[in-house]
Amino acid sequence: MNVAEIRKSALEDVKKAKNVKALEVIRVKYLGRKDGELTKILRSLKDLSVAERKEIGPAANELRGDLEEAFSKKLKEFSASSKRGVVGIDITMPGKKIAVGHLHPLTIIENRIKEIFNSLNFSVVEGPEAETDYYNFDALNIPANHPARDMWDTFWIDSKKLLRTHTSPMQIRYMEKHQPPFQIIVPGRVFRFEATDASHEINFHQVEGLMVGERVTLANFKYVITEFFRQFFGPGTHVRFRPSYFPFVEPGLEVDVMLNGNWLEVMGAGMVHPKVFDAVRYNPRKIRGFAFGMGLERLAMIKYKIPDIRLFYSGDLRFTNQF
Amino acid sequence: MKFSYYLLKKLNKKIPDKKRFIDKFNLHAFEAEDAKGDALEISIPANRYSDASSHWGIAKVAAAIFGGKTEDFSSKKPIKSAVKKTAPEITISSKGRCPRYLGRYFEISKVGQSPEWLKNILASCGLRPINAVVDVMNYVMLEVGQPLHAFDAELLAGSIDVRLANKDEEIKTIDGGEFALINEDLVIADDNGPLAIAGIKGGKRAEVSSQTRKIVVEAANFEATGIYKTSRRLNLFTDASARFSHGISPMLAEIGMNRAAELLKEVCKAKVGDLTEINYAKLRKTILVFDVDEFNQLTGLNLDKRTALDCLKRLGFKIIGKKVEAPPLRADIFSSEDLAEEIINLYGYQKLPETAPSVPLSSSVKENDVMLKENLRNLLRGYGFSELYNYSFTSRKALTVYGDHKWWNAVSLRNPISSDFQYLRPSLAIQILQNAEDNLRFYDTVRIFEIGKVFTVKESEVDERLKLGLAISFKKTGDPILELKGIIDQLLRDLGLTEFFFRDLDWDLKFLDHGLRVESDHHVVGYLGVAKSKTPTAIAELDLRELLELVVGEKEYRPLPKYPSVMRDISVSVTSDVRVGPIQDLIENSSHILADVDLVDWFENAQHVGAGRKSLTFRLVFQTEDRTLTDEEVNKEMDKITAALKDQFDAEIR
Structure with a gap:
């Protein structure tokens, strides 16, 4: 060369x-x-x-x-x-693990629900878990010694005090202190005296909803709830409404969503019963409203394909850390 | 409730095939599902037992949906008596509890088996065939909704009375049960005592058997809450008690009796005897004004009056000018909302428009405690803590781990589901410590938290509080308490608290080895401490209600320092029993130009500091806002600090 x-x-x-x-x-x-x-x-x-x-x-x-x-x-x-660490280090090596925490799936679902309803102008309030039979039953048109009460198997603390069997008592508590128009949701823990299995727990969570005003209609309910489920499960979600019975609503209905070809029951609802308005001294001839309630566990189980409700209360990090 | 599709179809020919029937019935009436074979499971709403807890009732609802005519059992004429002077002797001592009682006498030559068609229908509805007489009683209940009972007339002593049970009266029921009755229970009795628990179950004494030739059939109406209470108390739930506890129309008694007579004659070849009836029931017609505008305002539909009324008509309502009359068996129609439900159910929710509400705009808010919970969760997640949910219930055993369970003042349930869930949790600590231990089987370090309600008895009331509980636990060695203390410190700062203190715990927490209370503005916010656990574990609990009252503080900008800071380290050795907290407090309060103090190192090592002593190194940062500090100035401050340390803690400066 x-x-x-x-x-x-x-x-x-x-x-x-x-x-x-x-x-x-x-x-x-x-x-x-x-x-x-x-x-x-x-x-x-x-x-x-x-x-x-x-x-x-x-x-x-x-x-x-x-x-x-x-x-x-x-x-x-x-x-x-x-x-700079570029040469001499093999960047195909795995990245360093970051110690992060995880929120419980029920928290994540609850947050999502609150977010959607917040965007629909609903406020978020909460209520006590130890309730009186008045708020849990009587004021909601569920009289004592009537088999309708058997729809809610109850844990009793004493002859008057109980663990709330649904979040609906907050309808009464809220209406006693506020004047319409308003729209609220009430997330919270509820209790049922029943044997546990893959789909039943002695404590679980609900989100209650209540919209009251002078011109609130059943068609408004259909709009709000359809909108909610489309945001929650995705834009194309089919939502179905059918008759049902709860003593504190009239008409009463049940809401199903279609997922993977099956109709799944996800919500109980209806127009607030005139007797409930009587209990809070609203004029039932002037004021109307709709109320609804859904189970958080059920929505989480559907959304994340969780097969057993008891997993939520297992205290197992291997469960929480998946979310 | 179980139904026979075959019988429904027999009562209304227009009912379509099973699948279509179920689909449409779900959308326009009640929840229904296929229960294999001929059987259907239909959920009867609690307010519809009076008219719909029978095949006749369901067939009528089906007729409104699918069209067709349903046989009208209410228009049947009673069969004339063929055996004269056989009217049963009946009295009602407890009028309030029994508005109507019909008793009729029948003679039967032979009590045999029921025909197959009847047995099949009973089987579809989950009932076991017994003998033709009993089967007819059951069948009539399934068909028209009136529970019936047949007594062997030759086993009756004297007359029948409907009365409250005497104290300490007992009864043996036909299924072999034995019940002690109280003075609130209603019975059907003869001169020798109770024959049946009214509306719930028949007694053994006058049971119909294959030897029976003469019977008295009962078709009665009983007040609902009385039946419900007795049924609950005895824990005895039957097809009859289900119907009576929900309340059914006294009209059904007559309808049921007529149908029973017809069938006993047809199936058992019975000779129909005389009827005795006592009737205190006042039947009231339900007549309501129907206003289609009101209906449209409630539903958001825009139906014309004719369409709306047509729905009611199909459901058996009578239209009388501006008013409508509910079908006589309907016990659930009281208001215009009830009428609206009838119409919208039949008209169909699929035809209801989705209309966005139009209401005055007001800002949507989250209550403070909701916000606080959200903040805490997000912060803790950021610090690397994972969230768990535990049961609100706990056991006496769990409460006893750290001493006497009474120490907790836990709320005990009247009707716990089991001893594992006897109490409401008085603290989050018990379960979180258990969670930490359990999870260390799979992780070397556990950082967990839970936010939830706890309950204690306070002045004989239930005190419900919202708490945050958190724990750090290591599988092997280490000291998580200072990390947890740092977390609490940062958490409170992130929430906007500026003034808070960690002080020695001045009350006894049985599950802690030692601990501190967290205090701010004279409120005790919570505690943290080293847990009595097998592995190194630190735990803390904060009361969210207390926190809420404190959380304040908008951030405010402070000018960046214009003058450089001066940093000095100071190492001191003190005897091992002297605690760092007071030393740091002393340093912090000893100079007005001191901006920050930090413990940067500490050790206990006999060789270096001598036995029974420990060495502490603090980093001190001096700074002012108005000038550059001179060495001299800082030295003077350092001298002051060293002197104070020597004086107060007998410290050696190293």
């Missing part, structure tokens, strides 16, 4: 060098004390004619300077990039 050829190939090699080790190999190849290509030329200068020496000498020496500069520049590049 002549000087020009060495210049071309050596600079090319330096440019391509991937790491410090490769660069050293290249340095030895061209500038190595024993067999370096340029070293050989420089060493041979003394055997050349003066004319040849004059021609090649300066060019070879210049190339030596250029190469040394190129090597040191490249070396600096490597050390800088290794400080």
Whole structure:
């Protein structure tokens, strides 16, 4: 190789060098004390004619300077990039695990519900879990010694005080203290005296809803709830309304959504019963409203395909940490 | 309630195939599903037992949906008596509890088996065939909704009386049960005592058997709550008690008796005898004004009057000018809302428009405690804590782990589902400590929290409080308490609290080795401490109601420092029993140009500091807002601090 050829190939090699080790190999190849290509030329200068020496000498020496500069520049590049952690670290290694916490799936579902209803102008309020039979039953048109009460198997604390069997008592508590128009949702824990299995728990969660005003209609209810479920389950969700019975609404209905080809019952609802308005001293001839209630666990089970309600209360991080 | 599709179809020919029937019935009437074979399961709403807890009732509802005519059992004429002077002697001592009682005498030559068609219908409805007489009684109940009972007339002693049970009276029922009655229970009795628990179950004494030749059939009406109470108390629920407890029309008694006579004659070849009837029932017609505008205002539909009234007509309502009269068996129609429900159900919710409400706009808000909970959850999640939900219930065993269960003042339930769930949880700590232990089987470090209600008895009232509980637990070694303390510190700052203190716990928490209370503005917000656990565990609980009263503080900008700060480290050695808190307090309060103090290192090492002593290194940052501090100035302050430390804590400066 002549000087020009060495210049071309050596600079090319330096440019391509991937790491410090490769660069050293290249340095030895061209500038190595024993067999370096340029070293050989420089060493041979003394055997050349003066004319040849004059021609090649300066060019070879210049190339030596250029190469040394190129090597040191490249070396600096490597050390800088290794400080940035690029070279010397295999970035295909797994990333460092970040210690993050997880919210319980029921919290996530509740948050989503609150978010949707907030966007529909509903406020969020909560109520006590230990209730009186008046708020839990009587005021909601569920008289004592009537089998309708059997729809809610109850844990009793004493002869008057109980663990609320639904979030509906907050309808009464809220209306006692506020005047319409308003729209609220009430998330909270409720209790049922019943044997537990994959779909029944002795405590679970509901979200109650109540919209009251002078011109609230059943068609408004259909709009709000259809809108809710489309936001919750996705835009194309089919929602179905059918007759049902709850003592504190009239008409009463049940709401189903269609998922994977099946109608799933997800909500009980209706227009607030005139007797409920009587209990809070609203004029039932002037004021109307709709109320609804849904189970958080049920929605979470549908949404996340959780097969057993008891998992929510297992206290197992392997469960929570999936969400 | 179980129904026979075959019988429904027999009563109304227009009923379509089972699948279509179920689909449409769900959308326009009651929840229904296929129960295999001929059987259907239909949920009768609690207010519809009077008219719909029978095949006749369901067939009438079906007729409104599918059209067709249903046989009218109420227009049947009573069969004339063929055995004269056989009227049963009946009195009602307890009028309030028994508005109507019909008793009729029949003679039967042989009590045999029922025909197959009858047995099949009973089987579809989940009833076991017994003998032709009993089967007819049951069948009539299924068909028209009136529970009946037949007594062996030759086993009756004297006359029949409907009365309250005497104290300590007992009865053996036909299924072999034995019940002690109280003075509130209604019985059908003869001169020898109770023959049946009224409206619930017949007694053994006058039971119809294959030897029976003469019977008295009872078709009565009983006051609902009385039946319900007795049924609950005796825990005895029957097809009859279900119907009577919900309240059924006294009209049904007559309808049922007529149908029973017809069938006894047809199926058992009975000779029909005389009828005795006592009737105190006042039948009231339900007549309501129907206003279609009101209907449209409630539903948001825009129906014309004719369409709306047509729905009512199909359901058996009579239209009388501007008024409508409810069918006589309907016990659930009181108001215009009730009429609206009838119409919209039949008209169909699928035809109801979706109309956006138009109401005055007011801002939607979240209550403070709702906001606080959301904030806490998001913050804790950010700090690496995961959320768990536990039961609101706990056991006496769990409450006893740290001593006497009474210490907790836990609320005990009157009717716990089992001893594992006897009490309401008085604290989140018990379950969270258990969660920590359980989860260490799968994790080396556990950082968990729960937000929930706890309950205690306070001055014999239930005190319900919303709490945050959190814990850090390590599988092997380590000291999580200072991490938890740091978390609480940061949490309170993030919530906007500026003034809060950790003080020694001045009350006894049995599950802690030692702990601190968290205090702000003279309120105790909660505690934190080292738990008595097998593994190193720190736990804390904060009361959200207390926190809510404190959470204040808008952030306000402070000018960035214009002058450099001066940093000095100071290492002191003190005897091991001297605590860091007071030392740090002393340093903090000893110089007005001191901006910050931090403990940066500490150790106990006999070789370096001598036995029984520990070394503490604090980093002090001095700064003022108006000038650059000189070395001299800072030295002077440091001297002051060292002097105070020597004086108060006998500290050696290292």
